[in-house]
Amino acid sequence: MSDSSSVKHLVRITNCLQTILDLESQLEQLENGHSLLDEFAVLKSFLEKIDEVELSESDVERIESATSNFLKELQGPLSRRQSRSRAERRLQ
Numbered sequence: 001m002s003d004s005s006s007v008k009h010l011v012r013i014t015n016c017l018q019t020i021l022d023l024e025s026q027l028e029q030l031e032n033g034h035s036l037l038d039e040f041a042v043l044k045s046f047l048e049k050i051d052e053v054e055l056s057e058s059d060v061e062r063i064e065s066a067t068s069n070f071l072k073e074l075q076g077p078l079s080r081r082q083s084r085s086r087a088e089r090r091l092q
Contacts, residue, residue, distance in 0.1 A: 009055045016067040017047045023074065030077050 024040055027033035 005057075006055075009057070009060045010051060012060050013050055013055060013063055014047065016063050017043055017050070019067060020070065021047070023078075026078055026081070027074075029081055 021040060021043060024037065027036050030036075
């Protein structure tokens with residue numbers, strides 16, 4: 001694999017992992033979010049070592065797909081949490 005391919009894979013994987021990690025504060029507010037937060041330590045550790053991992057295009061596509069699916073699954077719980085927060089603020 002060429003160096004430019006490796007760099008592109010690294011950028012794409014880093015983007016996926018960082019996107020998930022950026023949700024940490026929102027997940028802390030979800031009822032069962034704490035169970036997901038336990039996995040964030042693993043993601044953070046992996047992100048620190050990602051430049052040492054050899055990734056194929058199929059690996060990257062699989063991680064991108066899993067990230068997309070994870071974000072879709074979180075849309076419902078996160079939007080419900082935001083709606084409740086807005087309603088609570090209006091009541092105050």
